[in-house]
Amino acid sequence: MSNTLYITGAGVSAASGIPTFRGEDGFWRIGSAHYTPMEMATRAMYQHNPKEFLAWYYHRFATYRHHGPNDVHHWLSDKNLITQNIDGLDAKAGNNNYIAIHGRLDLMTEFHNQGEAVTTHPAPWESIDEGNLHASLLAAFAIDGEKPQLYHSYKPLVLLFDEYYTDLYGITEAQQRMLSADKIVFIGTSFSVNITQMALEIARSRSIDVEVVDPEPVQVAHAPVTYHRMTALEYVQRMG
Structure with a gap:
């Protein structure tokens, strides 16, 4: 067989x-105001500038969540x-x-060290207030300060360029x-x-x-x- x-x-x-990733309208052609897509899609960016990372991820991926x-x-x-x-x-x-x-757009995990076993949770996209996007995203992913905290904050279930x-x-x-x-x-x-x-x-x-x-x-x-x-x-x- x-x-x-x-x-x-x-x-x-x-x-x-x-959109595809490398076409004219692709995800990897569209960055943020200050960073290229290849810089945005990293664990380092999520750790050091989660506000920018989550906003980029929301606009570039989560806005397509209702497509069939x-x-x-x-x-x-x-x-x-x-x-x-x-x-x-x-x-x-x-x-x-x-x-x-x-990874999966509709899921997130507790922020953890790579390789550790964790459970997945539904991603909170429907709770996001686009009128107050940054604050809403940080609250939804339990990021209380400037950086996410291990075993407290959440991270979208997506494999980033500097992850394995x-x-x-x-x-x-x-x-x-x-x-x-x-x-x-x-x-x-x-x-x-x-x-x-x-x-x-x-x-x-x-x-x-x-x-x-x-x-x-x-x-x-x-x-x-x-x-x-x-x-x-x-x-x-x-x-x-």
Whole structure:
């Protein structure tokens, strides 16, 4: 029996009206008044300037929290899936067993040292007062002073650039799924994050077939590779 693993990126949510990361309107092209996106999306920024971090995160991600899944998410709803997206649209589409390897927009955790076991809690976005955004965000994430406090404040469940994969994000299960796959299909990803490189290394070492779905696919150093030069939506329409 075939065991295909799908690894998705921002391209699968484009049809839901959510910007990709590196397009002209992408998340990594839009910073704050004083910082670049690459500076904003760090644990260091959250620790030292949580007001700026949370405001940026709210505007760039949480404002899309009511968007719904598209046909790609519904097609993937019964598939073996790892997604880089934090939008939670795969859950909305009914996939109850997918791995959100970079976190979930709808969840937060107690602020903790990386690698420690913690529980998740619903993110407080509906309580945010946009008319008093900074103060409202700080209060919602229990940040009483200028900096978050360990085991008291909260942090969005998102893997930041200066953090590493832990089991909070399902890394052990993700690696097991890669190792047991007989095909890995990458959909709508730029291959610029560690999880895709990890999957490619496993595919090379175990001679796993690889497919890449993207209108302008990145050429990957692996053989064999089948390229589908189309959008995620076109791909699932073709697959039926």
